[in-house]
Amino acid sequence: MPDVKLVNVSKRFRKIVAVDRVSLSVHDGEYLTLLGPSGCGKTTMLRIVSGLANPDEGEVYVGGRLVNDVPVEERGMGFVFQLFAVFPHMTVWGNVAFGPHALGWSTERIEEECLRVLRMVRLEDRIDAYPNELSFGELQKVGLARAIATGSKILLLDEPMGALDAKVRGELRLELRKLVKDLGLTAIHVTHDQEEAMVVSDRIAVMRKGKIVQVDTPPRLYSHPKNVFLVNFIGEASFLEGTVKNAGGMTLIIEIRGGAIIRASDKSFRIGDRVVVALRPEYVKINAKGNVGLNRLHGRVERTKFVGWFTRVEVRLDNGDLIVVEEPMSNGHDFEVGEDLTLTFRPSDALIYHYPEEGLQKALSLE
Amino acid sequence: MMRFGSKDSFRCTLMKRLKSSNSIIVLSFFFLIALMPIIYMFSYVFFNFGEVYRWVFDDPISGDARWVLMQKSILLSFEVATLVTIVDIIIGLPMAWILSRYDFWGKKAVDTLVDLPLAVPTSALGFSVFLFWGSRSGLASLFGIETGLFSRGPMMIVLAHIAFTYPYVVRSLTAIIEEVNMGYEYAARTLGASSVTAIRTITLPLIKPGLITGAILAFTRSLGETGATILVCGIHETAPLVIVAWRQLLEISPAAFLGMTVVAVAVFLLYVANYLAERWRFPLRKVWPKAEKFLSGKKPRGVRDLLSTLIFLSLVLIPSAFTLVYMGTWWSGSPFTGSQEAGVFHQVFLAPDRKWLSLWMSILTSLEISTVVTCINLAFGIPMALLVVRGKSRRLREVLEALLNMPIAIPSAALGFSIYLLWGSKGLGVLSPGFWLVVLVHTAATYPYMVKQVASVLEGLPPMYEEAAKTLGAKPFSVFRTITLPLVMPGILAGTILSFTRSLGETGATIVVMGTIRTVPVLVVNWVEAMALPAAAFASVVLIAASYILMLLFRHLIEIVVIRPKI
Numbered sequence: 001m002p003d004v005k006l007v008n009v010s011k012r013f014r015k016i017v018a019v020d021r022v023s024l025s026v027h028d029g030e031y032l033t034l035l036g037p038s039g040c041g042k043t044t045m046l047r048i049v050s051g052l053a054n055p056d057e058g059e060v061y062v063g064g065r066l067v068n069d070v071p072v073e074e075r076g077m078g079f080v081f082q083l084f085a086v087f088p089h090m091t092v093w094g095n096v097a098f099g100p101h102a103l104g105w106s107t108e109r110i111e112e113e114c115l116r117v118l119r120m121v122r123l124e125d126r127i128d129a130y131p132n133e134l135s136f137g138e139l140q141k142v143g144l145a146r147a148i149a150t151g152s153k154i155l156l157l158d159e160p161m162g163a164l165d166a167k168v169r170g171e172l173r174l175e176l177r178k179l180v181k182d183l184g185l186t187a188i189h190v191t192h193d194q195e196e197a198m199v200v201s202d203r204i205a206v207m208r209k210g211k212i213v214q215v216d217t218p219p220r221l222y223s224h225p226k227n228v229f230l231v232n233f234i235g236e237a238s239f240l241e242g243t244v245k246n247a248g249g250m251t252l253i254i255e256i257r258g259g260a261i262i263r264a265s266d267k268s269f270r271i272g273d274r275v276v277v278a279l280r281p282e283y284v285k286i287n288a289k290g291n292v293g294l295n296r297l298h299g300r301v302e303r304t305k306f307v308g309w310f311t312r313v314e315v316r317l318d319n320g321d322l323i324v325v326e327e328p329m330s331n332g333h334d335f336e337v338g339e340d341l342t343l344t345f346r347p348s349d350a351l352i353y354h355y356p357e358e359g360l361q362k363a364l365s366l367e
Numbered sequence: 368m369m370r371f372g373s374k375d376s377f378r379c380t381l382m383k384r385l386k387s388s389n390s391i392i393v394l395s396f397f398f399l400i401a402l403m404p405i406i407y408m409f410s411y412v413f414f415n416f417g418e419v420y421r422w423v424f425d426d427p428i429s430g431d432a433r434w435v436l437m438q439k440s441i442l443l444s445f446e447v448a449t450l451v452t453i454v455d456i457i458i459g460l461p462m463a464w465i466l467s468r469y470d471f472w473g474k475k476a477v478d479t480l481v482d483l484p485l486a487v488p489t490s491a492l493g494f495s496v497f498l499f500w501g502s503r504s505g506l507a508s509l510f511g512i513e514t515g516l517f518s519r520g521p522m523m524i525v526l527a528h529i530a531f532t533y534p535y536v537v538r539s540l541t542a543i544i545e546e547v548n549m550g551y552e553y554a555a556r557t558l559g560a561s562s563v564t565a566i567r568t569i570t571l572p573l574i575k576p577g578l579i580t581g582a583i584l585a586f587t588r589s590l591g592e593t594g595a596t597i598l599v600c601g602i603h604e605t606a607p608l609v610i611v612a613w614r615q616l617l618e619i620s621p622a623a624f625l626g627m628t629v630v631a632v633a634v635f636l637l638y639v640a641n642y643l644a645e646r647w648r649f650p651l652r653k654v655w656p657k658a659e660k661f662l663s664g665k666k667p668r669g670v671r672d673l674l675s676t677l678i679f680l681s682l683v684l685i686p687s688a689f690t691l692v693y694m695g696t697w698w699s700g701s702p703f704t705g706s707q708e709a710g711v712f713h714q715v716f717l718a719p720d721r722k723w724l725s726l727w728m729s730i731l732t733s734l735e736i737s738t739v740v741t742c743i744n745l746a747f748g749i750p751m752a753l754l755v756v757r758g759k760s761r762r763l764r765e766v767l768e769a770l771l772n773m774p775i776a777i778p779s780a781a782l783g784f785s786i787y788l789l790w791g792s793k794g795l796g797v798l799s800p801g802f803w804l805v806v807l808v809h810t811a812a813t814y815p816y817m818v819k820q821v822a823s824v825l826e827g828l829p830p831m832y833e834e835a836a837k838t839l840g841a842k843p844f845s846v847f848r849t850i851t852l853p854l855v856m857p858g859i860l861a862g863t864i865l866s867f868t869r870s871l872g873e874t875g876a877t878i879v880v881m882g883t884i885r886t887v888p889v890l891v892v893n894w895v896e897a898m899a900l901p902a903a904a905f906a907s908v909v910l911i912a913a914s915y916i917l918m919l920l921f922r923h924l925i926e927i928v929v930i931r932p933k934i
Binding site (some may be wrong): 050071072073074075076077078079081083085086087088089099101102103106136143146147149150156336 | 443548550551553554555556557558559560561562566568569572573648652655656
């Protein structure tokens with residue numbers, strides 16, 4: 001039962017608190033991603049799980065067993081490094097066979113297992129190549145094959161795609177997920193790339209400043225982020241500040257700065273609360289007609305950017321706030337700078353949060 | 368416009384001319400000081416082979432006694448160097464490991480102490496080692512033995528050589544261990560290798576270059592050393608010492624023959640070692656999970672740390688610094704008889720032969736020589752380093768690098784002798800033994816150190832800084848002065864300190880060409896041979912102090928002059 005559980009784990013480096021009383025459970029066979037901006041403590045968490053670092057406080061359990069005092073080499077977890085750490089003085093075969101050798105397996109068993117994992121990553125033709133003859137993508141495949149060759153049931157990946165090109169990254173992450181699922185491994189994957197996290201994970205744990213902010217499945221994380229930081233970090237949004245005017249029944253009436261009134265469907269607010277309204281660019285429409293229930297905001301086009309299948313339009317509202325809209329190409333509308341527009345969105349698409357105590361800018365910042 | 372243009376192009380061609388003539392000067396300098404004498408020595412033996420044969424193989428009185436002595440001494444030299452290198456690696460590797468991988472209280476102090484033997488000129492060091500192991504005031508006094516623990520001979524040569532070669536091995540190893548990416552070792556650990564297995568199979572092969580550099584340095588230094596050896600060898604002379612002895616007896620032909628043989632063997636061995644080192648791989652196949660896991664445990668590691676500290680203290684540090692203890696106990700008189708006349712103070716300052724005066728004279732001589740040598744090295748070494756690293760022709764760069772290793776690989780006594788042969792009365796007859804011949808010999812022996820130190824820093828310097836300066840409109844020379852020079856300063860500093868201290872401590876080659884002048888290391892040797900041990904102790908302490916103070920002074924001076932360029 002290779003499930004991993006962290007209880008109240010902390011780690012300090014001199015004065016900096018890298019991991020701050022974090023608890024987390026990773027289920028057997030789950031693919032969990034630790035996502036966060038650089039310096040949030042996610043790599044330190046992974047090193048604590050692997051045994052490369054020891055926590056100052058808290059416990060690490062693997063399969064229900066306390067492993068705090070078990071050294072790295074006896075934890076039997078595969079670890080994939082960002083910069084590969086493929087031994088430069090050994091061939092592909094030497095690298096993959098290193099673990100089995102270190103464990104003292106018999107020669108036949110080493111041959112068989114190594115060939116099996118090398119086939120899995122489709123590197124069986126490059127067995128005698130030295131690391132300096134391989135591409136970055138191939139190097140990371142060697143790193144992966146090496147990590148699973150000893151039959152470990154837990155795979156730890158520290159920014160495994162960090163050093164790869166966008167194209168290679170796209171292919172490798174699908175392959176990676178398939179491999180993990182086929183072998184029934186429990187995987188913990190560290191990354192700062194939210195798109196990568198969305199694609200590979202069963203669940204994502206978002207970290208910020210040494211703490212876990214939210215753990216959820218990718219769709220729920222996107223549709224129900226717990227705070228403004230998450231809205232901004234997972235995907236994109238524009239923010240409006242306002243005050244709750246009426247909170248009866250299913251709808252919430254909010255007066256946003258500048259006097260415009262909008263409606264939203266959220267129940268956990270009271271009259272007089274200061275709030276932040278977050279709008280995802282794809283939920284805001286331009287000049288849509290009809291439908292009395294829609295919220296309307298007026299503004300002027302400030303800038304447009306052609307991205308591909310949609311155009312990104314930045315609209316300056318009458319009150320001075322900026323809203324970003326993504327308008328599909330198929331609508332066939334050319335926007336001119338200075339053009340007057342009406343923006344509409346459904347009350348249920350607006351995400352409402354209490355105004356953060358530390359201020360909006362600080363709450364959004366990555367560090 | 369036209370006028371400006373033509374002026375500019377004139378300057379351009381002038382610069383180019385200057386540049387190429389500059390490299391010609393630098394190259395011919397190196398040729399003159401180091402290569403030509405060696406070539407001349409070979410040709411001398413070749414053209415005077417009849418005479419050489421009579422002296423070495425067919426002497427009317429002693430027959431082939433010189434040939435026998437030659438063989439014996441060469442064999443001893445190589446045996447000692449091999450043994451010293453092996454011991455150095457065995458005791459130096461754990462120490463290098465501790466210094467580069469662990470943080471502990473007092474680490475900085477240990478780090479400095481490891482380098483201490485480098486700052487002690489070898490004759491002072493050899494004397495110190497002799498006092499520690501071989502005199503009744505040394506280790507023997509702890510056991511109440513009347514004579515020393517060891518007598519002079521091969522055993523004591525090995526002990527002395529370990530003391531001064533140990534820092535070379537530890538330094539080369541710490542440098543590379545710190546550089547090796549810890550990620551590889553971590554990776555090996557996550558794959559189930561215990562820390563000993565990981566170190567043996569992953570880190571050790573990766574630090575092979577440092578291991579080889581250290582081993583070659585230790586081997587060549589041990590092979591060519593004279594100053595310490597002369598004091599501890601007794602009747603068992605190593606090859607460089609036989610050259611020195613024959614030169615003093617004016618037996619030029621056999622000395623030339625021995626010099627040639629030693630040079631040939633040393634150079635041959637250097638290239639064989641380099642060749643083998645590239646092809647040699649650590650055996651990786653076998654793993655002993657149980658044994659290595661045990662060795663990775665806390666206890667064996669504690670034992671390792673304790674042992675390497677004890678060995679460092681007893682084989683390197685205390686023997687190197689023992690002169691101080693000796694001088695303290697013998698300052699006002701003999702600790703055994705109480706006789707004042709046997710004390711350091713009386714011998715140096717009160718005795719009628721006025722030893723303090725000759726000491727003072729030789730301190731001045733030593734400092735003058737070392738300063739001149741270092742200045743020459745700075746002037747010709749930095750351009751040479753540029754040529755070695757940045758030279759246009761790849762071929763030339765490789766040849767230069769190989770040639771630069773030669774003066775390091777061959778014993779300085781042989782090099783000194785060949786220079787004496789070329790410039791002295793047997794050759795061109797330009798210089799007679801004395802101040803300038805000593806300067807020439809010291810320059811030849813220390814020049815490669817300067818070049819190599821500067822070149823190694825220059826190699827690691829990314830071109831972007833100089834490119835940035837060029838895009839900002841700086842002229843080539845001003846790029847060199849304001850960007851390149853300050854950035855390679857660590858290398859220049861290291862080269863300066865190395866060439867200064869090596870020159871200050873050089874003994875064997877100095878004896879070969881010194882004529883009537885005396886440097887401090889030679890004085891120490893003379894006084895030890897005259898059994899004036901307390902006076903010799905005083906002279907070596909003065910030598911150590913001078914070398915230390917000057918090192919600090921140099922560092923300070925160079926920082927003022929170059930590190931912050933005025934623009």
